[in-house]
Amino acid sequence: MTDRLTATTAPYSIGVPPFRPGEEADFGGVFKEQPGDLWRPDPATCTSDDSAPHARGLLRVLNDAGEAKGEWDPKLDASELIQGLEYMMRLRIFDDRMIKMQRTGKLSFYMRSFGEEAVAIAQTMALENQDWIFPSYRQPGAQFVRGRDMVSMICHCIGNTEDNVRGRQMPVHYTYKEGRFISISSPVGTQFSQAVGVAMASAYQKKDEVCISWLGDGTSAQGDYHYALNFASTFKPPVILNVVNNQWAISTHANLATGGRTFAERGLAYDIPSFRVDGNDFLALYSITKWARDRASAGMGPTHIEVYTYRAGAHSSSDDPSAYRPNDEAACWPGGDPIQRLKDHLVLIGEWDEEKHEALAQKIDDEVMAAYKEACEFGDLASGPYPPASTIFTEVYETVPWHIQEQREELGK
Amino acid sequence: MPDMNMIKSLNSALSISLKDNPNVVIFGEDVGYFGGVFRVTEGLQKEYGPHRVFDSPLAEGGIAAIAMGMGLNGLRPVAEIQFADYIFPAYDQIVNEIAKLRHRSGGEFSAPVTFRTPAGGGIKGGHHHSQSPEAQFTHTPGLKVVYCSTPYNAKGLLLASIECNDPVIFFEPKRCYRGPFYGDPHNVPTWNGHPDADVPEDHYIVPLEQARVVREGSACTVIAYGTMVHVAEQAINDSGIDCELIDLQTLVPWDRDTVVNSVKKTGRCVIVHEAPKTSGFGAEMSASVQERCFYHLEAPIQRVTGWDTPFPHTTEWDYLPSPQRIAEAIKKTQEE
Numbered sequence: 060m061t062d063r064l065t066a067t068t069a070p071y072s073i074g075v076p077p078f079r080p081g082e083e084a085d086f087g088g089v090f091k092e093q094p095g096d097l098w099r100p101d102p103a104t105c106t107s108d109d110s111a112p113h114a115r116g117l118l119r120v121l122n123d124a125g126e127a128k129g130e131w132d133p134k135l136d137a138s139e140l141i142q143g144l145e146y147m148m149r150l151r152i153f154d155d156r157m158i159k160m161q162r163t164g165k166l167s168f169y170m171r172s173f174g175e176e177a178v179a180i181a182q183t184m185a186l187e188n189q190d191w192i193f194p195s196y197r198q199p200g201a202q203f204v205r206g207r208d209m210v211s212m213i214c215h216c217i218g219n220t221e222d223n224v225r226g227r228q229m230p231v232h233y234t235y236k237e238g239r240f241i242s243i244s245s246p247v248g249t250q251f252s253q254a255v256g257v258a259m260a261s262a263y264q265k266k267d268e269v270c271i272s273w274l275g276d277g278t279s280a281q282g283d284y285h286y287a288l289n290f291a292s293t294f295k296p297p298v299i300l301n302v303v304n305n306q307w308a309i310s311t312h313a314n315l316a317t318g319g320r321t322f323a324e325r326g327l328a329y330d331i332p333s334f335r336v337d338g339n340d341f342l343a344l345y346s347i348t349k350w351a352r353d354r355a356s357a358g359m360g361p362t363h364i365e366v367y368t369y370r371a372g373a374h375s376s377s378d379d380p381s382a383y384r385p386n387d388e389a390a391c392w393p394g395g396d397p398i399q400r401l402k403d404h405l406v407l408i409g410e411w412d413e414e415k416h417e418a419l420a421q422k423i424d425d426e427v428m429a430a431y432k433e434a435c436e437f438g439d440l441a442s443g444p445y446p447p448a449s450t451i452f453t454e455v456y457e458t459v460p461w462h463i464q465e466q467r468e469e470l471g472k
Numbered sequence: 473m474p475d476m477n478m479i480k481s482l483n484s485a486l487s488i489s490l491k492d493n494p495n496v497v498i499f500g501e502d503v504g505y506f507g508g509v510f511r512v513t514e515g516l517q518k519e520y521g522p523h524r525v526f527d528s529p530l531a532e533g534g535i536a537a538i539a540m541g542m543g544l545n546g547l548r549p550v551a552e553i554q555f556a557d558y559i560f561p562a563y564d565q566i567v568n569e570i571a572k573l574r575h576r577s578g579g580e581f582s583a584p585v586t587f588r589t590p591a592g593g594g595i596k597g598g599h600h601h602s603q604s605p606e607a608q609f610t611h612t613p614g615l616k617v618v619y620c621s622t623p624y625n626a627k628g629l630l631l632a633s634i635e636c637n638d639p640v641i642f643f644e645p646k647r648c649y650r651g652p653f654y655g656d657p658h659n660v661p662t663w664n665g666h667p668d669a670d671v672p673e674d675h676y677i678v679p680l681e682q683a684r685v686v687r688e689g690s691a692c693t694v695i696a697y698g699t700m701v702h703v704a705e706q707a708i709n710d711s712g713i714d715c716e717l718i719d720l721q722t723l724v725p726w727d728r729d730t731v732v733n734s735v736k737k738t739g740r741c742v743i744v745h746e747a748p749k750t751s752g753f754g755a756e757m758s759a760s761v762q763e764r765c766f767y768h769l770e771a772p773i774q775r776v777t778g779w780d781t782p783f784p785h786t787t788e789w790d791y792l793p794s795p796q797r798i799a800e801a802i803k804k805t806q807e808e
């Protein structure tokens with residue numbers, strides 16, 4: 060009975076985020092986990108038990124001084140590191156340009172990857188070109204790695220006559236088959252279990268292909284997350300399943316949406332090797348993804364990864380995070396900025412300097428501007444031209460059935 | 473008393489429910505501290521505490537199931553589904569579980585749950601922030617389905633829904649949250665000064681199962697709900713034809729008598745909704761009107777609806793029924 064009385068005064072537990080507006084954000088400065096804490100098991104024999112410390116800890120390569128340390132250092136060439144830096148800078152500059160366009164009414168909506176640039180880029184770089192990318196809206200950056208032209212990306216975001224999805228989807232819902240980048244869908248999490256099916260099909264067809272997918276900390280509450288893990292655990296297809304824990308789902312901090320331990324540890328219960336990785340550490344992300352790919356192509360099946368990062372910007376152009384978290388929270392978070400961290404590392408090893416960085420930033424900025432101008436020649440949101448209204452009726456089915464044909468004629472466009 | 477927009481009036485209904493009934497709890501994605509992405513629950517957590525107004529994990533299936541559990545055990549949950557497009561992970565719980573609970577348990581159990589959800593297009597939301605899925609629920613016995621259209625009926629209908637002992641799917645036309653929509657995307661009026669924005673602060677009910685005659689007329693009956701009520705009103709004004717405009721308000725059980733009596737009077741009928749035509753709620757109304765009014769009908773019943781396609785982003789104004797399309801349909805009913 061006493062228990063019941065207590066339960067009545069606090070009926071159920073309600074989580075709280077670390078800080079709310081008006082409070083001073085302080086995460087203690089640095090991560091306690093350091094590179095070298097965690098060994099690198101053999102991907103061809105690793106069991107989920109072997110990965111238990113990795114699921115509880117934090118896999119890092121770049122230390123706080125910017126040095127690459129430990130067994131997980133992927134030992135990339137300077138040229139590959141600079142390529143990674145270039146993609147991340149491109150993504151950020153591109154995002155900044157797009158959000159400016161949105162603010163001036165040139166796009167209906169936008170979502171940035173701000174603070175999470177390393178995720179899609181390092182992970183896609185660690186894969187082979189035949190591997191499938193099954194993204195959420197926070198991984199458009201993978202397209203840069205797969206060589207997508209920025210003009211075509213901007214045309215999609217505008218929804219103009221050159222949009223390859225014909226103005227049907229909101230901005231950022233890219234589709235890029237040539238780069239094996241599967242169409243982004245708004246309902247969160249659906250891609251995660253679909254990715255397991257993609258991987259099963261690759262395995263069935265005996266193709267050396269891996270499928271990688273991501274979803275957010277918030278989205279990991281959806282059934283699709285759990286379907287994916289259970290099917291992956293059952294059939295062991297070549298799939299890499301990432302939970303991008305950027306700590307926030309719009310206004311809802313992960314503390315309010317799960318009572319569990321780390322996101323990574325959930326995979327252990329499904330007997331899937333599971334890792335928690337520093338998501339702002341380009342090298343660590345690259346390394347674990349390469350490991351997971353090696354494991355998959357050795358026929359050992361899925362890997363589950365928690366990418367621990369921080370959503371440094373607003374959820375989307377419709378969101379104002381100052382209503383639910385302190386404005387300086389991003390700056391206080393120990394993971395820092397993924398671009399700055401890779402840059403610091405490159406400077407430290409003598410492969411980069413401020414001058415080169417500035418010049419590269421300028422070059423990208425010019426290219427983005429030029430791409431933007433070129434894209435607008437195919438129509439802008441305010442004044443068009445838009446894809447013809449007939450695109451409403453096509454590709455609903457393989458061929459247009461009579462009832463839709465009739466409606467198209469009724470619209471008369 | 474200042475005018476209320478639909479967000480404020482819905483908020484007022486929720487606040488009154490929380491105040492009047494300690495068993496009312498509100499939850500959903502981002503509804504707690506932040507007050508909802510459309511701000512409908514703003515301030516409620518602060519006033520009523522985090523156990524009564526809380527943020528849920530991002531899982532509509534979970535939200536629906538938890539609501540049912542709470543509902544069958546004495547609470548009166550009001551759950552928000554952030555966009556109607558995202559109600560589908562909850563579809564099994566709503567259609568197979570919540571809707572059938574009373575019946576399958578021989579009346580032993582029931583769950584007085586209200587699902588509020590913003591629906592409809594006109595905000596450049598593309599496929600997945602624009603749909604109007606009411607027909608997917610009107611086809612499910614055991615659910616009441618409500619679709620508000622103004623600040624006034626939003627508040628009264630929401631209070632009636634929460635107080636109803638059956639589960640209710642409550643659609644809110646998101647395009648009309650801050651102002652009515654007359655079919656011209658460049659005309660963005662607020663609710664200020666609109667007669668239906670004159671919303672009492674206190675508790676009142678707009679009864680479920682009753683339609684609202686927005687405008688009386690003799691030449692044609694136009695039936696609509698949600699955003700389309702305002703678009704249809706514009707179309708009627710543009711057409712210059714003396715139409716009777718009926719705002720259905722509740723879709724299940726719908727106010728067939730009001731509709732039938734009106735069509736018997738006018739002899740003509742135009743049905744408008746933004747959801748696709750095939751198996752849309754308009755099909756149900758059209759069939760019933762035909763059954764009841766066959767000898768009064770002077771012209772075929774017209775349906776003006778969204779197309780049988782996914783909802784587009786850039787070309788949404790070619791998708792949504794426009795005042796022009798509705799006016800043409802009205803004129804067509806006058807031809808014979």
Ligand SMILES: Cc1ncc(C[n+]2csc(CCOP(=O)(O)OP(=O)(O)O)c2C)c(N)n1
Binds near residue numbers: 278307
């Ligand atoms: C099924 C579904 N429900 C709700 C939404 C609305 N929504 C879009 S993103 C989002 C939060 C996602 O958070 P998280 O999974 O952590 O990803 P993040 O945005 O942080 O990358 C919500 C609630 C949606 N798109 N789909």
Ligand SMILES: [Mg+2]
Binds near residue numbers: 303304305308309
């Ligand atoms: Mg998140």
